[in-house]
Amino acid sequence: MAGDDATIEYAGGGVRLFVDAPLVAGAAVPLDEGQAHYLIHVMRAKAGARVRLFNGRDGEWLAEIASVAKRGVILNCLAQTRMQAGEPDVWLCFAPVKKTPSDYLVQKATELGTSTLWPIFTARTIVSRINQERLRANVVEAAEQSGRLTLPEIHEATSLDRMLAAWPRERRIYFCDEGGDAKPLAEAVKAGPAAILTGPEGGFDPREREKLRASDFVTPVTLGPRILRADTAALAALAVFQSVRE
Amino acid sequence: MAGDDATIEYAGGGVRLFVDAPLVAGAAVPLDEGQAHYLIHVMRAKAGARVRLFNGRDGEWLAEIASVAKRGVILNCLAQTRMQAGEPDVWLCFAPVKKTPSDYLVQKATELGTSTLWPIFTARTIVSRINQERLRANVVEAAEQSGRLTLPEIHEATSLDRMLAAWPRERRIYFCDEGGDAKPLAEAVKAGPAAILTGPEGGFDPREREKLRASDFVTPVTLGPRILRADTAALAALAVFQSVRE
Numbered sequence A, B: 001m002a003g004d005d006a007t008i009e010y011a012g013g014g015v016r017l018f019v020d021a022p023l024v025a026g027a028a029v030p031l032d033e034g035q036a037h038y039l040i041h042v043m044r045a046k047a048g049a050r051v052r053l054f055n056g057r058d059g060e061w062l063a064e065i066a067s068v069a070k071r072g073v074i075l076n077c078l079a080q081t082r083m084q085a086g087e088p089d090v091w092l093c094f095a096p097v098k099k100t101p102s103d104y105l106v107q108k109a110t111e112l113g114t115s116t117l118w119p120i121f122t123a124r125t126i127v128s129r130i131n132q133e134r135l136r137a138n139v140v141e142a143a144e145q146s147g148r149l150t151l152p153e154i155h156e157a158t159s160l161d162r163m164l165a166a167w168p169r170e171r172r173i174y175f176c177d178e179g180g181d182a183k184p185l186a187e188a189v190k191a192g193p194a195a196i197l198t199g200p201e202g203g204f205d206p207r208e209r210e211k212l213r214a215s216d217f218v219t220p221v222t223l224g225p226r227i228l229r230a231d232t233a234a235l236a237a238l239a240v241f242q243s244v245r246e
Helices: A002-011 A033-042 A099-111 A132-146 A160-165 A206-213 A230-245 B002-011 B033-042 B099-111 B132-146 B160-165 B206-213 B230-245
Strands: A016-018 A028-030 A050-054 A060-069 A072-082 A090-094 A116-121 A172-176 A194-198 A218-222 B016-018 B028-030 B050-054 B060-069 B072-082 B090-094 B116-121 B172-176 B194-198 B218-222
Touching (some): A016 A132, A090 A099, A090 A230, A099 A132, A099 A230, A099 B230, A116 A132, A116 A160, A172 A230, A194 A230, B090 B099, B090 B230, B099 B116, B099 B132, B099 B230, B160 B206, B172 B206, B206 B218
Parallel strands (some): A016 A050, A090 A116, A090 A194, A172 A194, B090 B116
Antiparallel strands (some): A028 A072, A050 A060, A060 A072, B028 B072, B050 B060
């Protein structure tokens, strides 16, 4: 299995970078300033050193450093090492929590293979602004380290009401509802497009719970008898979902 | 279900403290200095305010602040709110990772209901010392917030070899082996006492993997095709294990 081979290789280290440029044999791929700095000054790589690249479209490629100059670092694309493949189709709609737990949540959700990250403002959400740049930086770093071939899409943050009004109804929402009687997630998962919805530190408010439970594209689920913090709930739900789907 | 009621109550806040003292109706329970400070100066609670207590043996109790004095805070135990109950019997044996991910791992594993935390030094473990006090502080805080009625036991850190030599063979080790062909954890879980074993940032080395795979109380398992960081792997494994067992 390609995934297993990849696992062995990455476990031992090796730099893996997300780039925007097309990847084909012989392509010259420029690195952005941050990546160039990381490669040359942190990893101390020199011309000829090899790295792996992915861009979300062309699979994964082995590349070598062709030139290191003041104006930038250019890589030369050598050979494809993995074919492009998607992630399981599961979105994570999450009420953002405080800075550090949010960073952690976004990194871990990327590792766990979520296909879309959608920050949702709920009644009890304390955080009022999403730093999109920080979110993307966390996503890129986690994707590079986790061997993913894609970045999760980052959806613009919206209110829960707007999310529900615009929801693509063929996609089932597994609503992690700590407050009620609900089936365990592992038993509730059906085939088809899916999304996991998790609340803020204080949970969903009664009106939100009622509205969610009244929507026919929403399935309330429980993650067990324990009380999980908001970020733990999101990761536990993704891990369980993936274990059922794969 | 008791767990569900509890969930609703805690979701809205409310202080919950772990104490050592026996809990029976009418008992006077002294708080330690840190708890007293938290209650009086951070939460601004006054005499008569109510909190919940647990000690790992006597269930959960409603208590009220009986006196606030220079020499300490005394609570008066009013009524039992939950009967004592155990957690699912699953240990987490983990190679400690760097400080912040280790804190996070320990907190989340406590929330996810692990019964024992056992730090293991492996060939590629970078961390060389465990701060037991910090470990315990993380465990207590997570147990208080998660509604648990027990603290996970904290096992003294040992090397992997010593762990295997002293292992109670009736307890099955689910060895999260990223490098090989193995059954998904969700399919591999059997009844009986269990432990999850996760490695350090760089994974297990070949000699360790061989030794583990040769032990008849060890089942190698996979957490899916993605490459998870050490701390993510531990949490994903616990979440999946609990979802299968409960």
